[in-house]
Amino acid sequence: MASLDDDSLHKVKSSFIDAVQKSEWVPLSLTLVEYPQGDFFGKLLALISLIPFAIIAGFITLILFRRDLHTITFFSGIIINECINFILKHTICEARPMTRDTVHVEYGMPSMHAQFMWFFATYTTLFICMRRISEYLLLRDTTLIPNILWFEYTNIRTEARARSRKLVSMKSQ
Numbered sequence: 001m002a003s004l005d006d007d008s009l010h011k012v013k014s015s016f017i018d019a020v021q022k023s024e025w026v027p028l029s030l031t032l033v034e035y036p037q038g039d040f041f042g043k044l045l046a047l048i049s050l051i052p053f054a055i056i057a058g059f060i061t062l063i064l065f066r067r068d069l070h071t072i073t074f075f076s077g078i079i080i081n082e083c084i085n086f087i088l089k090h091t092i093c094e095a096r097p098m099t100r101d102t103v104h105v106e107y108g109m110p111s112m113h114a115q116f117m118w119f120f121a122t123y124t125t126l127f128i129c130m131r132r133i134s135e136y137l138l139l140r141d142t143t144l145i146p147n148i149l150w151f152e153y154t155n156i157r158t159e160a161r162a163r164s165r166k167l168v169s170m171k172s173q
Helices: 002-022 040-048 051-066 069-092 112-136 145-172
Strands: 025-027 034-036
Touching: 034 040, 051 069, 069 112
Parallel strands: none
Antiparallel strands: 025 034
């Protein structure tokens, strides 16, 4: 019975591979994302693969309008992660596993998706731990740049007042 299941699985795999290799791949307009011609699900997945561009636009918008240090740090981490991935890909030089008639010039190992997910999971875990620790120690959230600037301004103003009072008290003696 196991051989019957293996045979049917092999037939499905071979028919899928034949369909993928024989189908004509068309690019999504204005991008290099390809999908099989006439395949609605493939086109949907090609559109979904363009979501990182929307995410980058969202990051830039958040950085420009909120000036949040958390967002700036997260975006910087993503850029550094991308650079590390580029260096690793060109150091390891592992070819992509699936090939068609076209030759891929990009390397496949390490996977950018897997590396990003590890970065995201690590960053989120550290962020939650730091947030809990700061709540436990009753520390204020100072991730907004205007909050930090206001804190610096009030501290400098307080120090200036203390110095001027000290100078006045020294002159009066």
